[in-house]
Amino acid sequence: MRPLLALLLAGLLAAAAPARADTELTFYYPIAVGGPLTKVIDGLARDFEKEHPGIKVNPIYAGNYDDARIKALAALKAGQPAQISVLYSIDLYELLEQGVILPWDDVATAADEKAWLKAFYPSLMMNGIYKGKVYGIPFQRSTIVMYWNKDAFKEAGLDPDKAPANWNEMAQMAAKLVKKDARGNVQRWGVMVPSTGYPYWMFQAFARQNGHDLMNPEGNRTNYGHPDVIAALQYWRDLGAKHKVMPQGTVEWGTLRQEFTEGKTAMMWHTTGNLTAVKNTAKFPFGVAMLPASKQRGSPTGGGNFYLFKKTTPEERKASLAFVKWMTTPERAADWSIATGYVAVRPEAYETPKLKEYAAGFPQAVVARDQFKYATAELATFQTGRVRKLLDDAIQAALTGQKTPAAALKAAQGEAERLLKPYR
Amino acid sequence: MKHVYGWLLLTPAAILLVGFTHYPAAATLFDSLFSTGTGVRPSRFVGLANYAALTDDPIFWQVLGNNAWFALGTIPSSMAIAMLMAIWVNDRLPGRALARMAYFTPTVLPMIAVANLWLFFYTPQIGLLDQIGALFGAASHNWLGDPDTVLACTMVMVIWKEAGFFMIFYLAALQSLPPELEEAAKIEGASRWYFFRRVTFPLLMPTTLFVMVNATINSFKLVDHLFILTKGGPDNASSLLLYYIYQVAFSFFDTSYASTLTVVLLVLLASLAVVQFQLVERRVHYR
Amino acid sequence: MNAAGRRAPSLETAAAWLLALLWLSPLLYAFWAAFHPAEYATRLELLAPLSVDNFAKAWTYAPFPRHFLNTVMLVTMILAAQLVLCTLAGYAFARFEFAGRDIAFGLVLVQLLIMPEVLIVENYRIMSRLGLVDTLLGIGLPYMASAFGIFLLRQTFKTVPRELEDAARVEGCTFLGVLWRVYVPLARPTYLAYGLVSVSYHWNNFLWPLIVTNSIETRPLTVGLAIFGAPESGVDWGVISAGTLMAVSPLLVAFLLFQRQFMQSFMQAGIK
Numbered sequence: 001m002r003p004l005l006a007l008l009l010a011g012l013l014a015a016a017a018p019a020r021a022d023t024e025l026t027f028y029y030p031i032a033v034g035g036p037l038t039k040v041i042d043g044l045a046r047d048f049e050k051e052h053p054g055i056k057v058n059p060i061y062a063g064n065y066d067d068a069r070i071k072a073l074a075a076l077k078a079g080q081p082a083q084i085s086v087l088y089s090i091d092l093y094e095l096l097e098q099g100v101i102l103p104w105d106d107v108a109t110a111a112d113e114k115a116w117l118k119a120f121y122p123s124l125m126m127n128g129i130y131k132g133k134v135y136g137i138p139f140q141r142s143t144i145v146m147y148w149n150k151d152a153f154k155e156a157g158l159d160p161d162k163a164p165a166n167w168n169e170m171a172q173m174a175a176k177l178v179k180k181d182a183r184g185n186v187q188r189w190g191v192m193v194p195s196t197g198y199p200y201w202m203f204q205a206f207a208r209q210n211g212h213d214l215m216n217p218e219g220n221r222t223n224y225g226h227p228d229v230i231a232a233l234q235y236w237r238d239l240g241a242k243h244k245v246m247p248q249g250t251v252e253w254g255t256l257r258q259e260f261t262e263g264k265t266a267m268m269w270h271t272t273g274n275l276t277a278v279k280n281t282a283k284f285p286f287g288v289a290m291l292p293a294s295k296q297r298g299s300p301t302g303g304g305n306f307y308l309f310k311k312t313t314p315e316e317r318k319a320s321l322a323f324v325k326w327m328t329t330p331e332r333a334a335d336w337s338i339a340t341g342y343v344a345v346r347p348e349a350y351e352t353p354k355l356k357e358y359a360a361g362f363p364q365a366v367v368a369r370d371q372f373k374y375a376t377a378e379l380a381t382f383q384t385g386r387v388r389k390l391l392d393d394a395i396q397a398a399l400t401g402q403k404t405p406a407a408a409l410k411a412a413q414g415e416a417e418r419l420l421k422p423y424r
Numbered sequence: 425m426k427h428v429y430g431w432l433l434l435t436p437a438a439i440l441l442v443g444f445t446h447y448p449a450a451a452t453l454f455d456s457l458f459s460t461g462t463g464v465r466p467s468r469f470v471g472l473a474n475y476a477a478l479t480d481d482p483i484f485w486q487v488l489g490n491n492a493w494f495a496l497g498t499i500p501s502s503m504a505i506a507m508l509m510a511i512w513v514n515d516r517l518p519g520r521a522l523a524r525m526a527y528f529t530p531t532v533l534p535m536i537a538v539a540n541l542w543l544f545f546y547t548p549q550i551g552l553l554d555q556i557g558a559l560f561g562a563a564s565h566n567w568l569g570d571p572d573t574v575l576a577c578t579m580v581m582v583i584w585k586e587a588g589f590f591m592i593f594y595l596a597a598l599q600s601l602p603p604e605l606e607e608a609a610k611i612e613g614a615s616r617w618y619f620f621r622r623v624t625f626p627l628l629m630p631t632t633l634f635v636m637v638n639a640t641i642n643s644f645k646l647v648d649h650l651f652i653l654t655k656g657g658p659d660n661a662s663s664l665l666l667y668y669i670y671q672v673a674f675s676f677f678d679t680s681y682a683s684t685l686t687v688v689l690l691v692l693l694a695s696l697a698v699v700q701f702q703l704v705e706r707r708v709h710y711r
Numbered sequence: 712m713n714a715a716g717r718r719a720p721s722l723e724t725a726a727a728w729l730l731a732l733l734w735l736s737p738l739l740y741a742f743w744a745a746f747h748p749a750e751y752a753t754r755l756e757l758l759a760p761l762s763v764d765n766f767a768k769a770w771t772y773a774p775f776p777r778h779f780l781n782t783v784m785l786v787t788m789i790l791a792a793q794l795v796l797c798t799l800a801g802y803a804f805a806r807f808e809f810a811g812r813d814i815a816f817g818l819v820l821v822q823l824l825i826m827p828e829v830l831i832v833e834n835y836r837i838m839s840r841l842g843l844v845d846t847l848l849g850i851g852l853p854y855m856a857s858a859f860g861i862f863l864l865r866q867t868f869k870t871v872p873r874e875l876e877d878a879a880r881v882e883g884c885t886f887l888g889v890l891w892r893v894y895v896p897l898a899r900p901t902y903l904a905y906g907l908v909s910v911s912y913h914w915n916n917f918l919w920p921l922i923v924t925n926s927i928e929t930r931p932l933t934v935g936l937a938i939f940g941a942p943e944s945g946v947d948w949g950v951i952s953a954g955t956l957m958a959v960s961p962l963l964v965a966f967l968l969f970q971r972q973f974m975q976s977f978m979q980a981g982i983k
Binding site for chain 2: 737979
Binding site for chain 1: 549
């Protein structure tokens, strides 16, 4: 009799206990630019919780993009909670292959939610769409822009407010900007484009400007061997080897910004993520321009998207959607852009008073936005690590004169074909 | 009774050793016979296919070659410099305590810190090396961006780090040499060089062998600097086997191929063990 | 030892000093870049103004205190475990005759060549299965049974005269009692030497901790320094130098204060 009573009592107590009130969202995010941005994210999470009682948000700073991916995947494997994460936009295929993500279309079913999916810059959506479905919502994105030293331009007799608009102009202007000392050693180069760190990213810009993308949207084919692409690499190499406006060999990603601010190069191609740093350290007036055109203008996008994981309950999915929508409202996109230097991910953000005022005082900030209509997705395919490294190696081989651009790219294409064929 | 006791004492250490050395080594070999599994395609037995891919992989051969050059470039030179340092520090040199400290300091720095510091040395134009060169009228050079110089640059850095460490062993050995030998040599009017060549150097043989084995193991193990300096570039010119294994396993997620590469590394290390064992057996001159 | 106290010729002295200066220059440069504002990082003008801005900046860019704490905990944990495990194993090899002892010892020595760093792929998988990824224990576990430590202690224990053990036995000590009363105290110099070597090694270890950890709460100084030194937005020499100096200073200061002990330890370890 006694045990039964105890059981009954326990059952009553359990029924009477309050139902679990909060949906909890854990998300991993990376930071690739310097600064105390974890505080900003934590603040945003707290603000969201205030406006949405019943949802708890737990942001976990995960290091850089690689760390974030590894952590998120490891957590999922270990059965630890992770509902959404900000991961590299180009991790898409790896995540698909691991079978861990869900398209946002599956949860964004209401009319306003569908409209929200379309509110972002199309070029930023490219890396997140697979077979017509949206897997990645843009959050912290960047593109490449050209920085130029206005004092150096003046010194060389060029109009300090006009940046080169196409490849020919860039080569010619750069030639005028090269400064040599009495012994003939170069004191200042005309232009520098980094070829370590993310050479494939820089090269995508050249290729796009010459009219060709490097991969297809399905992520199972690359075009490294196309004549336009080879010509693009040839131009890059010629800058150093033929026109002598750029150092030969590879140009170091990490030290380039300092070389620019020290006046060792008059122009540089670099990520918008460097904007704030250059603004704070350059002792000369500088301009920021869209990259020059060949057949057209072009630049790849970069950065991180929000992904939704499969291992989520319906409540968690709804909460995730609410959170990500909230994080990407025009006001918040504007705030995030000003705080970090990343581009604001939707057109409406640039219409907000805050961003308008910021852009009025610092017009360099909107150049990246103007370049969006020419932007293309960052290089992403299945087996993305290997396929990218093939291109990186080919670029470095060509720039250091070890192989001709044609030979390097054709070899890379052959290998990439071998890797990607099984995915067709 | 004693048998049981012996094994009992050994057990905790044995578990960890087997668990993290012997078992993984065997598992790596086993793993290299399978393909890498993904979320949607499970792993399957492929026999020696991974090894075939290995022989076709140009990066593998490049990396192996780099390791060979790296070993050749760093081991003899760091040993020679270490011996020189030890001799200098051992003599009654004025300021030798300071010199000794200077030589040994790189050893207590982590390789990552060393790479951070040396990156500045090698930066073209604004870097220290080029600035000093400019004083003498030399043109700026892209040290780390030129495939012909990058490996040599990493070698110099590693020699800087390791020589002081090896110096210690030579110092210990020198200090244990009986002083009568040198006095006898002086009496007979032998020059310092003669004394070194005929007496000191042969007596230092055991240390030299020990240092050589250590240096060789280190040359396979030391890849930390690549994370900061070159990430293996340009075009794998500075990449090393262990770094390539890291890339394949953690950037490409191709764990089977990484296991295959690891097996090669293990075989290399194992052959080293055999060679060392034989050398120690035969050529060492013990008093 | 040069009992004669002969002064080396001054050309050699000069060469030795030049080498010493050369050897110190990277560190000297780091001090220069860290204590001067960014513009002077690449310009070595003697009268440049000093500043500690770089340190302040570096302090906010990477959580050095946390990394420092992690490293201290890691190194202490590893050393403590090593001392216990290697003592027991060294004792077993030195004083016990058991079947398969020599083979076991050979297998132990394998670890001298095949270190955990080489087996990163498989060890990571093991840690993953044990649920120890991103924990300090995960970093330390593969190193706790140190072949080097076992080897050193075995050599040391072998030199302890049997009479001492017998005397203790007569007084009624168990095997472990003998270990604790007789062997351990006599091996103190070895423990000290080994301790310094182990601490130095694990303080500066990088590759395995990099792979196993992915959060601030577990990353040691070396990994923190690497991430700090290679951001996507490019490097800033002054800040990098400041951060690097902060990260290496504990060990460097300890080394400068206890130079003799450090070097003696390494020497001792080497002789064995």
